Amino acid sequence: MMALIVVVLIHPLIPQSRWLLVHMVTLGLVTTSIMVWGQHFAEALLKTRLGEETRARQVRRIQLLTAGIVVTCTGMVGSWPWIASAGALLVSAAMLWYALALGAQIRVALAPRFAFVVRAYQGAACLLPVGALIGTVLAFSPPEPWLGRLLLAHQLINVLGFVGLTITATLLTLWPTVLRTRADAGVARRAPGALLGMGIGAVGAAAFALTGFTVGGIAFLLCYLACFLVIAGGLVSAAVRSARGSHRTPLPLFPVLSIGAGACWFAVTLGALAVMWRRSSDAHLSATLLAADLQALTLPLVVGFALQVLLGAMSHLLPVTMGGGPRATAAGLREMSRLAVLRVVALNLALALFVLMDLGGAIAPALFSALSLGTADAASAGSLTRVLLSSFGFAVLLAFVVLLLRAVRASVRERRAAMAASGASASTPVGGPEAPEHPPAPPAPTDLGMPVRPVEEVGPRSGAVGRRGLTSALVGIGSVLGVTALGGSLDRSYGSFGDPATSTTGPGSRVAATGRTTTVAVSMAEMRFTPDVIEVPAGDALVIELKNEDPHDVHDLVLATGPASGRLQPGSSERVDAGVIGHDVAGWCSIVGHRAMGMRLQVIAIGGAAAPAAPAAAVAADPLARVLADLQQAPAADAPPRDASLPASTVASAEGQRLRLEVTEAVAEIAPGVRMHAMTYNGRVVGPVIRSEIGQRLTVDLINSGSMGHSLDLHAGRIAPDGPMRTIAPGESLEYAITTEYAGVWLYHCSTMPMTVHLASGMLGAVIVPPQGIAVADREFVLVQSDHYLVPIGAEDFDTAMTGHEGHEAMEPGAAPAHPVSPAKIAAERPDFTVFNGHANQYVHAPLQARVGERVRIWVLAAGPSRGISFHVVGAVFDTVFREGEYLLRPDSATGGGSQVLHLGPAQGGFVETVFDEPGTYTAVNHAFADMERGARALISVTG
Incomplete structure (x- = not known):
């Protein structure tokens, strides 16, 4: 608790402070309290007072739990997932040890009629390792939609399963004790089934959260809520009896009020969770969206429920157990x-x-x-x-x-x-001279009530x-x-x-509200708001009836004064209450790139003033400022080097080759310590290398699991673009079939507007079709160069840009903030990084491997969206050059010539071959050295 107070005071200086604060309460305070007081109540309920020799083991168990908590928090704050995993393992070991100890006490219980409460403790303790395992997977930043599903399941198992089940079971005995009354006999009959139902509900809801089956998850959540309300009904009855009864002395109020308020927060929050989950059922990536929305429920669950019940219980238990x-x-x-x-x-x-x-x-x-x-x-x-x-x-x-x-x-x-x-000396122990060697066992419960002797x-x-x-x-x-x-x-x-009654129109002036409301219908389609200028009498309230009439793309509306619509799927509508308009207000679509393409809206206050200028201290950073990275550092643990080897040739069936490309949106590292809001094919910046053969049928199943419209353009085929290259909305899929009739290194990419933004976000890749009669090579590597443009921290669009996964920053563990893609830098052709296979300098830290005398073939694609490449290997000469479907140089050339570079414009591809005569470390670069210094560099380690 003291550490938590310190962290609260300095949390702005701590990375992952939100995660740390939440887990210091739930994993630190609550879990430690559960282990300590669960043992206390188990002995009282089962009448199995353990010997003093067992206390040392209990202390070691608490020490193991504390060590696990410290290691876990250290790993998360330091962005060291393996250390966090080790901490989670220690926590899980401590809880399983605790569960086994409870089981041993149940087997020798003198009062087994109350064993169901201790079994609930035992079952809840076994759920925490499951939640810890899910949290360990989260520490390694899995791609969408698994990030959202795992986070939701993690919360359900830990908060509803472990914490909720334990607290509810404890209140069966603690609540009547605090109220100095007895529970109904009917509570004892209903409680075992209700506690079992809560456990099943938590596990079932988490399982369906993992599978993405919303209806099943809601059903188990409602089962959990219903079982909790059954027990809560008995607790309410106990409170009513206590209020109607007479007490020789008034009850201590804080334990009663704090525990009661906590139970109310829990019931309300469970209902809110069910409503949120139901609302997300019609949205794609529902688990991800729900996990983001659930951040609004973190405070009610952690502070309103868990912390209030804990502090209320401690306010009663600590004075009573201190005795005296x-x-x-x-x-x-x-x-x-x-x-x-x-x-x-x-x-x-x-x-x-x-x-x-x-x-x-x-x-x-x-x-x-x-x-x-x-x-x-x-x-x-x-x-x-x-x-x-x-x-x-x-x-x-x-x-x-x-x-x-x-x-x-x-x-x-x-x-x-x-x-x-009583005449005792000052040196007499506090317990008095007649104090027994061991303190008495806790009072035994009667009818689920633990009687407390009357006090003064x-x-x-x-x-x-x-x-x-x-x-x-x-x-x-x-x-x-x-x-x-x-x-x-x-x-x-x-x-x-702005003030709802008056709106500031300039320094020292205000416009009185008229009490009238102006309502305007605005449609969104083809990267435009219609109308894009709204005139409103100053002082009127403005309501915008917004509709997304775009057949494919997701859009939204954000006003400079704060109101926003949220993402609207094609065909969806939303009312945006802009408040009282006292000055001009700017609006825009915050989907990445849409604002740059013209999706802007202006609200004009007739009789008002222009929008107030930002104060000098709030001037944003230069939007074209370079985002830097230490390229001498290795990639993060969650960004392992991509295998650069050319995939093996596919065995063509009668139907040809069929593969799946799934569009997802996530946060990805593209340089050491630099993360980007990425759009991907199959989860990584730069999609998978696709290998086909001349004359082979290639069918791609494109699935849009993103949150906005996306598409696919395969340069390797001849096909009318209207159907297969169309933009598909979130949740849709299409079949894209071509015949690869021509050899070459072909680009594939998303062709949804703004195309440059989608490519710069990572939606590109290579299709390789080797030419007929190509010679055998000992090693074949593929290097796809792409250029990336990021909004710098502090620039205007850094916080307002949206890539379709709000809340992801808060859900993702560790590391630096993620940068949106910058349309301004794309237009100015000022890339921050130019990289091979999706990450700057990754092959400097994980060099490509070859041997002396081997023929090495390197396939190269300048994927863009805007930069070409002059590909060169320092210390090597190319004896074979293939560019855009034709050999420019062969080893048996009559001229005896060689080549130093393979020059490719954006979207062009080819390959070069060389043989290394001496061992050493050779460097492959883009000889446009500015691009090389931005990350287009790889090492080739050649051994003897």
Whole structure:
């Protein structure tokens, strides 16, 4: 917990800080607490008080878990997936050890009627290694759609399975104890089946998440929710009985309120998850989109549910287990429940407002306004509001640590007072001279309730509690609303957002809202908004009814003031509430390259002013600035060198060769430490090398698993382009069949506009058709050169450009931020990197291999989109040159000539041959040295 506080304070300086904060709570606090208190409750429920000699093993188990957590976090923060994997292995070993220990205790239990709770602990503990295994796979950045599917399954197994199942089973006994009541006998009958149903629901939902079967996943999720509600119903009944009953002293409020609020957050979040999953069922890559959307549920699950239940439970358990007599226990409980109503109300209201800021749709803004009592608007909540609200919530949580220290001090003070009253000396141990060598076993449960001996008064009488509670609730609400109002005021002062009532039109001037709404229908097709200029009377609210009428491409609309439509599939519609218009507002399509092709929209405020200029401090970086990389470094572990060998000749069947090209969009490294938002064929920048033979039938099944329209153009065939080269929408596929009638090194690429952007994003590759009678070579390599253009960090389009997978940056573990492709640099012909086979200098660190005397053939393609190549091998002379379907030079040439370079323009290909006479390291380069220095370089290691 102390480490978590430090990380919260310095998290802007830590890579992967979001991942670290979430896992320090779930993997650090919650998992450690589960292991410690699960053992405590297992002994109490089973009446199997273990001997003191077993405690050393339990401590070693906790130490193993802690070591695993530290190693895992170190590996993730440092982007070392193998270290993270080792940490996950240690965590899994600790949890399996814990599960085996619970099983051994069940076998010798004196009260097996409660064994089902401990079996739930055991089953949940066995789920964590499954979640850890999935997390290990995630650390190696699998391609889409597996990244989204694995992330979703990881969350379902760990949060719903491990954490949710354990906490729910614990509440069966802990909740009645906190309320000083007993659970219904019916709860004991229903609970085993409900807990089993929750386990099955979590596992089933995760399994269907992995397979991408949305309906099945939702069904198991609803099964999980229904089983949880069965148990929750019994917990509610216990709360009602406790409220109606009489207690000699008032209940400590914080454990009751915090645990109850956490359970409510869990139920609401499960329902929200089901709704989100259902909404994603009609979208391609539904698991990926859902995994991105689920980031909005991280806070409710981690803070609202897990952390609140943990802190509430600890507020009861720690004073009780410290013991020291009734007065010491009462003093500890009293300290832990100080300002209970204020803390719980303030934290949950701040959390709700924070979550609603990031939720889309029409309901979230309305709920935000309702919870803020109409004093704030979600549209006016910018970054400063988020910072203030999160800081306020953190301060409320931090009060737990302060009160815990006060509780310990109060408990010790009461112990000493009791000893002084009994005449014990100051040197007498706290437990008293008659304290037994071992502490007594925890109280045994009765009807699922763990009776607690009455203690002295822990707070004021019920009437005073009601008045004080109401006052505390009002103070908590007022504090949150005050922080929200301050944040909104600061956001508007700094120009982050417009005011819903008035809109700033320039320094010192405002336009009053008219109360009228202007509604405009806008269509999107052929890289244009129609109309692309909207005139609105200043002060009117603007609603844009947006429709994507493009038959193939995905589009969206982003306004400079913040509102956005999200991605719209062909034929889809969306209403965009632009708010009150007080000045001119720019809009654009954020799909990569679409803005550069003219997809811009302008909102003109009639009677208003031009859009406010950005403050000097906010001037973006030069969009044409070079993105640099240390090309002396090796590629990352998740970007292994591509095998450059020419594929073997295919055995032609009667139907010819058939292969599959799947379009995906992901983040890929193209230079050491430099990642790009890539569009790929079969998951890698530069698609697979396709080998065919003259006269062979080649059929390609193109599947668009991306989030926008894509296509394929095979240069090796003669075919009318209208059908097979058409752009297909996400989720569609087509069959593209040609006959490779001509020899050569042929380019294939995506021909969807803007074509340069799709090629520069990685959608290109080579089809190799060897000429007839080609001589046998000992080694054959393929080098496909491509050029890449990246938006520099800090440039205007770095954060606003979208490649169809929002949220990917947050889901992907480790490393530097990914760069969007820069249409501006493409137009200016200013590439950042020129590379062979998709990664700069990869063959410098993994040289191609050859031997002295072997004939080496190198197939070369200048794939572009814009750069050609002058291919040269330092220290070698080519005796064979084949370019664009014809030999320019053969070994038996009558002139006895040789060649130093193979010169190719964009989209041209050929091959060269040479024989190395001496061992050594030879360098293959683009002799246009500027391109060589951008990464078009490979080593050939020749041995004797």
